[in-house]
Amino acid sequence: METSAPDQILARLMEAVEVVAATGKGDGPRAVLASWPECQGKVAKRRRIYSPRMISQAEEAITWFSLIEDPDARRALQFEVMCKAGGGKFSRICEKYGWKRSTVTSRNKVVLRRLAEKLEALN
Secondary structure, three states: OOOOOHHHHHHHHHHHHHHHHHHOOOOOOOHHHHOOOOOOOOOOOOOOOOOHHHHHHHHHHHHHHHHOOOHHHHHHHHHHHHHHHHHOOHHHHHHHHOOOHHHHHHHHHHHHHHHHHHHHHHO
């Protein structure tokens, strides 16, 4: 990865969710979408063919969620990424869980900064 800026990490995660949703196997649960049952089926499948390189990059980006130690922070970021990738309205998710959207969004920015630091340290 050339740079680890939080905005670029968010963009990579969103792209990864789109790629995995569009190219996932038809049999059995999809690892990514199975963890977001509320948003399942809402990601628009594009009629796009992804290169093996793009699929590999998406798979790598999806593993970045495991670098987030706090499960609540990880889940909140996963929901935001999923919604931004076209999987629903983040405000509805926040409402459902009793979260204040602005607070969760600002916390997710901090999580993305920490994730960027961890990825930079790994490279």
